[in-house]
Amino acid sequence: MKVRIPTPLRSYTDQRxxxxxxxxxxxxxxxxxxxxxPGIRFRMIDEQDRLRKHMKVFVNDxxxxxxxxxxxxxxEVTIMQALxxxxxxxxxxxx
Amino acid sequence: MNSDRWESTGDGPSRRAPDRxxxxxxxxxxxxxxxxxxxxxxxxxxxxxxxxxxxxxxxQHVMLDPRDRRTLLCASSTGHLGPTVFRSTDLGxxxxxxxxxxxxxxxxxxxxxxxSVFWLSPGHVDEPRVWYAGGSxxxxxxxxxxxxxxxxxxxxxxxxxxxxxAEWPDEGTPDGSMLHSVNIDPRDASHLYIGLSGGGxxxxxxxxxxxxxxxxxxxxxxxxxxxxxxxxxPHCVRLHPHRPDRLYQQNHCGIYxxxxxxxxxxxxxxxMPADVGDIGFPVELHxxxxxxxxxxxxxxxxxxPRTSPDGRPAAYVTRDAGSTWTRCDDGLPARAWFTVKRQxxxxxxxxPVGVYFGTTSGELWGSADEGASxxxxxxxxxxxxxxxxADPIDRES
Numbered sequence: 001m002k003v004r005i006p007t008p009l010r011s012y013t014d015q016r017x018x019x020x021x022x023x024x025x026x027x028x029x030x031x032x033x034x035x036x037x038p039g040i041r042f043r044m045i046d047e048q049d050r051l052r053k054h055m056k057v058f059v060n061d062x063x064x065x066x067x068x069x070x071x072x073x074x075x076e077v078t079i080m081q082a083l084x085x086x087x088x089x090x091x092x093x094x095x
Numbered sequence: 096m097n098s099d100r101w102e103s104t105g106d107g108p109s110r111r112a113p114d115r116x117x118x119x120x121x122x123x124x125x126x127x128x129x130x131x132x133x134x135x136x137x138x139x140x141x142x143x144x145x146x147x148x149x150x151x152x153x154x155q156h157v158m159l160d161p162r163d164r165r166t167l168l169c170a171s172s173t174g175h176l177g178p179t180v181f182r183s184t185d186l187g188x189x190x191x192x193x194x195x196x197x198x199x200x201x202x203x204x205x206x207x208x209x210x211s212v213f214w215l216s217p218g219h220v221d222e223p224r225v226w227y228a229g230g231s232x233x234x235x236x237x238x239x240x241x242x243x244x245x246x247x248x249x250x251x252x253x254x255x256x257x258x259x260x261a262e263w264p265d266e267g268t269p270d271g272s273m274l275h276s277v278n279i280d281p282r283d284a285s286h287l288y289i290g291l292s293g294g295g296x297x298x299x300x301x302x303x304x305x306x307x308x309x310x311x312x313x314x315x316x317x318x319x320x321x322x323x324x325x326x327x328x329p330h331c332v333r334l335h336p337h338r339p340d341r342l343y344q345q346n347h348c349g350i351y352x353x354x355x356x357x358x359x360x361x362x363x364x365x366x367m368p369a370d371v372g373d374i375g376f377p378v379e380l381h382x383x384x385x386x387x388x389x390x391x392x393x394x395x396x397x398x399x400p401r402t403s404p405d406g407r408p409a410a411y412v413t414r415d416a417g418s419t420w421t422r423c424d425d426g427l428p429a430r431a432w433f434t435v436k437r438q439x440x441x442x443x444x445x446x447p448v449g450v451y452f453g454t455t456s457g458e459l460w461g462s463a464d465e466g467a468s469x470x471x472x473x474x475x476x477x478x479x480x481x482x483x484x485a486d487p488i489d490r491e492s
Contacts, residue, residue: 008176039192043176046208047198054175081175 001071003029004078009044012037021077026057027067029077044079054082120443121485122451123167123187124459125154128477130169132187134490139449139463142472148187149173156438158215159186159485160241162223167485168242170212170228178212180228182242186487195244197228197236199252205263207232207252214438215242216277219284229274233261233291235303250304251289251297260294260308260325267293268328275437276332280339288332288342295327296344312360314348330376331437338385341416345378345390345437352417363417367392371404371411371422377440381448381465386416389423389442389450389466391435401434408433410440410450412466423450423466433458438481453479 003021005013013019021036023029027049034041044055051057051065058064058078059071071077119135124146131146152173160166165184172178179196183189199207211231218225218237228236228245235248251257258264266272276290285302288309295310308325315327328347335341340355350364350373364373374395381387389412394400403409408431409424433454443449450462457476462469 008174038194039179039196042196042198043179046177047201048203048206048208049201050208052175052177052208 001029001073002076003033004076006079006081008081009040009079012040012043024070024072025067026059026064026069026071026077029071030067056080056082118490120445120449120451121159121186121487121490122441122459122472123157123159123481123483123485124453124476124479125157125169125438125481126453126457126477126479127153130154130157130187131473131476132485133459133472135461139443139445139461140470142461144473145187148183148190149181153211154480155211155213156215156481156483158217158481158483159487160217160226161486162217162220163241164486164488166241168215168226170215172211178209178230180212180215180242180245186485186489193238193243193245197230197234197245198247199234200247200249204253205258207234209234210271211273212236213273214275214277216279219279220281222284225284227277227279227287229277229289231271231273232263232266233257233272233274233294235274235277235289237303248303250299250302251306254306256306260297261291262293262326276329276344278332278334278342280334281336282339288334290329290332290344292330292347293326293328295325296329296332296342297325309353309358310360311358312353312362313344313346313351314362316348331378333378333380335380335385337383341385343378343380343388343417345375347374347395349373350375350378350390350417361417363413366413366418367411367420368422371409372396375435376401376437377435377452379440379442379450382442382444384414387412387414387465388417389440391440391452393434400432402432406430406432410452410462410466423462423469425467426462426469427460431456436480438483439479441482441484443484444486449484451482451484453482455479 021029021032122133124131129147129150135142156170167183169181180193181190209230214229216227224241226238235251236245238245278288280286287299297306298309299306314321329344332344342353344351349362351360353360367373375392379389408427411420433456440452447465450466455478459473461472
């Protein structure tokens with residue numbers, strides 16, 4: 001199936017905006033992406049297999065956070081990141 | 096990478112560094128929006144810049160391995176993306192991502208997820224490929240292969256007291272707590288110190304298997320008990336390589352020194368001018384003289400502006416282990432409102448020692464005479480998170 005890649009992750013896909021990946025669940029699709037583009041999964045999914053806070057995954061037009069969500073070859077998966085910035089909310093690590 | 100030439104302003108010292116031939120100083124700089132490498136001539140007054148690498152990426156800490164003088168690591172926690180470490184062996188001309196970045200264990204008992212790699216420390220000289228990384232939340236991670244693959248240090252991350260020591264899950268600081276200041280005893284690779292903001296200073300004598308708080312004598316005035324066993328907020332902790340039983344720390348509540356055999360922090364910041372105080376982030380040690388230390392005080396009153404007291408930037412140096420302090424502001428702006436973060440001050444290895452700091456307003460400052468006078472190296476950079484001296488092998492003449 002087609003997977004759309006957001007710009008911050010295209011350094012992993014040789015700047016390709018759309019790549020092909022296989023899998024019957026979102027988790028499997030992301031696993032196939034990791035196989036093809038090592039390192040890409042951990043930037044989206046944390047070590048407890050949770051979608052990172054500001055990352056979004058759409059199956060066609062529907063946002064999903066459950067990685068066990070089933071997908072088929074006719075679906076299109078879109079990885080996006082939530083818009084943010086301008087508010088100074090980035091951790092500044094002062095303490 | 097892009098390369099530009101930066102010329103410092105003003106006149107500088109002409110004394111040539113006797114212990115390094117044919118080379119100036121190299122600084123690796125991590126910022127809110129990428130990394131830069133600054134290189135000087137022998138006078139340390141003319142600088143060239145290479146960069147940025149990782150434009151737009153948050154580069155929390157960049158560090159060259161002083162052992163092989165070749166491996167450069169960059170801790171990155173870019174925007175929406177998960178944290179990682181990038182590696183270079185050509186001083187940042189090309190980079191590769193760690194094949195297994197720092198992360199808590201899958202199925203971790205606290206379900207922790209690493210938000211940021213906050214701190215990088217090269218390991219002991221007898222463990223030439225070992226690195227440590229401190230994170231937010233306050234995890235400790237170790238690499239045995241020059242930063243390519245990382246594993247959690249279970250003795251710390253899974254310590255039965257970890258959640259208490261690390262204030263989990265509350266994380267008392269507004270930006271999240273972080274583990275920093277990984278110090279390794281040069282006599283013993285298994286003797287480690289770490290700093291927790293907040294949490295305190297902790298020590299391991301068995302390679303990180305077990306840990307104990309090391310906070311006696313330091314205060315935590317923000318807690319009901321101002322002298323607890325842990326819960327302090329060390330901002331930066333340094334061990335002197337030539338006198339490894341001597342530790343210094345710049346704490347949220349003062350500047351301290353410890354002679355390890357005494358096991359008690361002494362507040363040497365009490366000797367700072369009262370109108371300046373002894374609050375700040377960085378503490379930097381002379382590479383050869385254990386009695387000489389630089390700090391960069393900030394305003395810790397009221398709501399903690401974290402700018403220089405009264406908006407008058409200055410470093411302070413002690414040459415007698417904290418008994419007396421001298422203000423170092425010649426060449427610095429009369430009034431300015433920046434912060435110098437805990438990784439954003441460094442010293443080189445020359446004689447006289449060069450002292451350098453970066454600001455939250457994107458300015459890089461240097462002194463080639465141990466702080467007696469300052470000059471601008473660069474302006475208009477992004478917010479500077481880290482400035483580290485580097486001694487790359489490729490610059491040998």
